[in-house]
Amino acid sequence: MTRIGILQAFGILLTVFHANLSAESVDVPFPPARPVTRNLANICSRGQGRPRYADGFFPRSGAGTLKRRGKAINRLESWYAGCCGLPEDNWEAAALCCAGQAWKEALSQFCMEEFSTMTAHYECCRMDGQERWTCFDSELPNPDYEATPGYSAPAMPFEPGFVFDVNAC
Helix, strand or coil: CCHHHHHHHHHHHHHHHHHHCCHHHCCCCCCCCCCCHHHHHHHHHCHHHCCCCCHHHCCCCCCHHHHHHHHHHHHHHHHHHHHHCCCCCCHHHHHHHHHHHHHHHHHHHHHHHHHCCCCCCCHHHHCCHHHHHHHHCCCCCCCCCCCCCCCCCCCCCCCCCCCCCHHHC
């Protein structure tokens, strides 16, 4: 088989593989846990070991909800990195407050994106106020923000849209 024949065969295999990739075969552990004193150290020290979701991770169709969840996780991890790098004297309190604000903002944006579609909306997004945050902080796939063994997050761009309000702490 010629080099071109091998490349064409490989291209066909990739096309078949990607066509067979379905939303059911993709997993985005969601929702992320609320930042608390118990998980703050892992949020800050194990971030590179938690999954990120590049556009190519998802199938071409049928994965809108999963894409929005992945985008929320990417956004939140980006913002956590900023919170964990705060140069405060009282670092733990400031980082925890910042991470809590980032968590709420990322999930608020997720809900806005959910409501901009014609699909069924994530259950917690249909709630308001404290009820929404309590809902998001239940049935958590990774409450302690543990790293995924053997995983190293790819470089992802910084996500704009969050400004830490130190006066809200």
